[in-house]
Amino acid sequence: MTAGAEGLGEEAPALTYASVSGRTRRRLIFDRFIPWLLPLAFVVVLFPLFDMIFWVAQKAVPTFTLATLTETQVGFGGGLYSMILGTLVLIAIGTAIATGIGMAAGFYTAEYAPRPVATFGRLAGNILAGVPAIVLGYFGYYLLVLYTNWGFTTLAGGIVLGIFMTPYVYRTTDLALTSVPPTQREAALAMGARPRQYLLRIAFPIALPTVLTGIFFAMALGLGEAAPIVYTAGWSSTPITGLMQPTSFLTGAIWLFYDLPPSEGTLLTLAFQAAFLLILIVLGLNVIVQLLSDRFRRRLQGLFE
């Protein structure tokens, strides 16, 4: 190559793919593929999700009627009523426990605890979130079924579910409060606010959307769990009338009916319908979370710059 148009008498700069070689060239070419590889990974992740939803819906929807929701399963027939009721009661107990303890612990960790205690608390929260659900199930079985002499009860199931959900609420509460800009605290204290007034009037409203997201997220996770309740809530086909009785629940129906010997026919269908219903509920919870956080994000715009 000869002098450039500017007449500087230098070689023309190397700008084309052909003008470089070896590793540089391979890297340049690879870079061009990245924008195609990433969407491919995206599809690989999403395909099983849609495939599963489609598969479940295909088996569940044709026979899904109002009776599926309102009738109790008897023998090989009936609907999911007792399981829906059981799941609702279990998740209500679990949410109450997780919200109460998780939020209180989160407040303490973020605002009051001395630093080593807070660090320990966060670590413990992460460990608890990482404990396999089945371990919690056995823990509940020994403590709340055997040791207390309660036997299998809805209450025990709800408590273990609450223990399962608590770390998620705890972590999001802590995170939400610690991410409130410190200038907000300064400003409130400089106005003569006491720390508790700052917490309730300023920090908590700012943190609330994140905390709610955590609670709904914990509910969605709790709804899908079978392991913590299988060993504590037992199983009962009849709709519960009290907390000290065993109960059936939606994830239990999937677990029990899918592999049962006469697994063609009604019970298998019930398993698919329970799965379908759970998917709908979890989807609904996620939509709520999304709407909430969008709304709140608009309200807080400019705060987290």
Next chain:
Amino acid sequence: MSAEGVPTPNGVALRVRHLYVRARDRTILTDISIDIPDKEVTAVIGPSGCGKTTFIRSLNRMTETTQGLTVQGSVLYRGQEIYSPSVAPVLVRQRIGMVFQRPTVFPISVYENVAFGLRLEHQPEDRIEQEVQHSLVRAGVWEEVKNDLDRPALSLSGGQQQRICIARALAVRPRILLMDEPTASLDPVSTQRVEATLEELSQEISIVMVTHSIAQAARASTRTAYLYQGRLIEEGSTEELFERPKQKLTEEYVTGRFG
């Protein structure tokens, strides 16, 4: 120095004596003694890291909200030692307000922002309404926001937000307002508005303003204190300090030879 009941002369809003502020590993402020006059704007100037911000934060016990700082010495507010163990810091901060470098509006409406301190005092609603309007007028922002009181304060411009913060601080009727570079994040027009607000406010209350800008100190203050490396080098009327500085260090700083 037990100072309870020691009279403070008329015209002195705050009397600071032998004030030391220490962090764990170093001394931030050394032996500061100064009288902050009533109903004037006192500018605190000095190069970065000289302790200006720490100094005004020590005047309403905001230093305590930073972990690891210890304060020694005396700050008398109308004859009362604010560092006396029997004094509640919360009450000190209600009388000696503070405005920060960047606007710190809360993510609530304009109205609720200004009402914040009044609600802490459980004032009746009609009084709050009056006081909110009055404070916004005093802060020079009423005309701009009077139709937007229910809008989120965060949706306003930076200059408006800062004046909302001033209004919020004024609403609890402080006798002294501490300002930490109140115009540092504002454009020239907003800066001018805030400075005009300060001049008007100083007819009723004392203002202590930290500023990076020597020009601002010259424009907007009647008294100036020059801090350097944690010590008070010189203080006096702004005019005198700028035109006939007594200390060589002061002269070098105000003539722009360093800092």
